[in-house]
Amino acid sequence: MIRALAILSLCALSACSDMSEQxxxxxxxxxxxxxxxxxxxxxxxxxxPTPPPLTLALVExxxxxxxxxxxPCHSELGNGQGMIVQRGFPEPPSYMSARLLKAPTRHFVDVxxxxxxxxxxxxxxxxxxxxxxxxxxxxxLQKSQNASAEDLAAARAEAAP
Amino acid sequence: xxxxFRPAANFWASxxxxxxxxxxxxxxxxxxxWPHSDDARRVNWAPAQPVPxxxxxxxxxxxxxxxxxxxxxxxxxxxxxxxxxxxxxxxSQIWTNAALLEPVRNSLKDDRPLVWRRVTDVPDYVYxxxxxxxxxxxxxxxxxxxxxxxxLTYKAKSLTMQFCLDCHRDPGPRLRxxxxxxxxxxxxxxxxxxxxxxxxAYGVPxxxxxxxxxxHR
Numbered sequence: 001m002i003r004a005l006a007i008l009s010l011c012a013l014s015a016c017s018d019m020s021e022q023x024x025x026x027x028x029x030x031x032x033x034x035x036x037x038x039x040x041x042x043x044x045x046x047x048x049p050t051p052p053p054l055t056l057a058l059v060e061x062x063x064x065x066x067x068x069x070x071x072p073c074h075s076e077l078g079n080g081q082g083m084i085v086q087r088g089f090p091e092p093p094s095y096m097s098a099r100l101l102k103a104p105t106r107h108f109v110d111v112x113x114x115x116x117x118x119x120x121x122x123x124x125x126x127x128x129x130x131x132x133x134x135x136x137x138x139x140x141l142q143k144s145q146n147a148s149a150e151d152l153a154a155a156r157a158e159a160a161p
Numbered sequence: 162x163x164x165x166f167r168p169a170a171n172f173w174a175s176x177x178x179x180x181x182x183x184x185x186x187x188x189x190x191x192x193x194x195w196p197h198s199d200d201a202r203r204v205n206w207a208p209a210q211p212v213p214x215x216x217x218x219x220x221x222x223x224x225x226x227x228x229x230x231x232x233x234x235x236x237x238x239x240x241x242x243x244x245x246x247x248x249x250x251x252x253s254q255i256w257t258n259a260a261l262l263e264p265v266r267n268s269l270k271d272d273r274p275l276v277w278r279r280v281t282d283v284p285d286y287v288y289x290x291x292x293x294x295x296x297x298x299x300x301x302x303x304x305x306x307x308x309x310x311x312x313l314t315y316k317a318k319s320l321t322m323q324f325c326l327d328c329h330r331d332p333g334p335r336l337r338x339x340x341x342x343x344x345x346x347x348x349x350x351x352x353x354x355x356x357x358x359x360x361x362a363y364g365v366p367x368x369x370x371x372x373x374x375x376x377h378r
Contacts, residue, residue, distance in 0.1 A: 020286065088254070
């Protein structure tokens with residue numbers, strides 16, 4: 001009888017899995033305790049990001065990031081008629097407006113980092129390198145919609161070996 | 162001397178034996194099979210959230226990319242949950258009076274994060290990393306189901322060890338082209354490159370993916 005009980009309780013125990021609860025710190029677990037600050041830590045030094053060299057890879061990266069973060073409002077064309085605007089969000093200015101055509105590239109980087117009026121900052125989700133990539137892509141968008149036949153011919157001639 | 166047992170005792174003895182056999186069977190079923198059943202794994206279960214957030218509205222309806230909200234999914238082990246600030250980048254201007262969104266507005270005002278309840282969760286002894294799966298052509302829907310059509314987010318796959326191993330043993334047929342990773346209604350069709358081509362393109366696998374130390378470290 002005792003042996004049977006022992007076997008039964010062993011079986012019952014085997015179903016317990018306390019292993020799945022381990023009190024370690026993960027991104028979304030409640031704070032276990034403040035992490036100790038290592039010695040010799042200096043405050044974060046902010047460096048002004050320098051514009052990266054303009055490459056095709058940069059513009060393609062910019063296109064991908066632009067489609068994730070900016071098209072909901074600015075639309076794929078950059079004319080400010082995105083889906084969220086159609087649902088009642090204030091309309092942003094078109095990138096083809098004379099003012100934004102003349103604005104320095106740095107302006108776009110700053111708007112992403114700091115926001116502008118009704119537009120919130122995207123600093124938390126778009127890291128500095130991507131901000132320059134997006135700005136480069138906006139430049140390409142502006143060019144594409146104001147291009148003339150001669151520009152295209154010139155580009156073709158340049159691309160041809 | 163008369164017999165100790167009456168003839169009916171035969172019947173009761175067999176019945177008792179049968180019952181004991183059944184009890185043992187039922188016990189083992191409940192211990193070994195039940196924990197792996199869909200009910201116990203809470204498949205198709207949607208927990209009550211502080212705000213009834215709808216992926217169907219935001220992803221299918223408005224066309225917002227997963228990464229607008231789950232921004233770190235490509236670069237980190239955690240997909241990341243959208244901070245209140247991300248919701249408010251739109252809801253500061255639209256649906257500003259909706260009672261549904263009261264908790265979101267309060268969260269920004271009081272500087273206290275919304276507490277979303279976990280839908281998918283693996284035990285703490287399992288090591289999991291989103292970024293490598295995304296980089297190697299595993300789409301969100303392979304593990305999360307058709308999120309874009311969920312009115313309320315529910316757990317679509319069992320996420321047992323068996324589930325992970327089914328793919329780790331033979332990832333090829335489940336990999337997809339880069340531009341389909343965020344398309345949660347994707348299924349393999351005639352235009353999809355052959356499994357061998359995809360495996361070669363992503364360079365998978367360079368090691369034995371079923372080693373225990375891949376997921377338990």
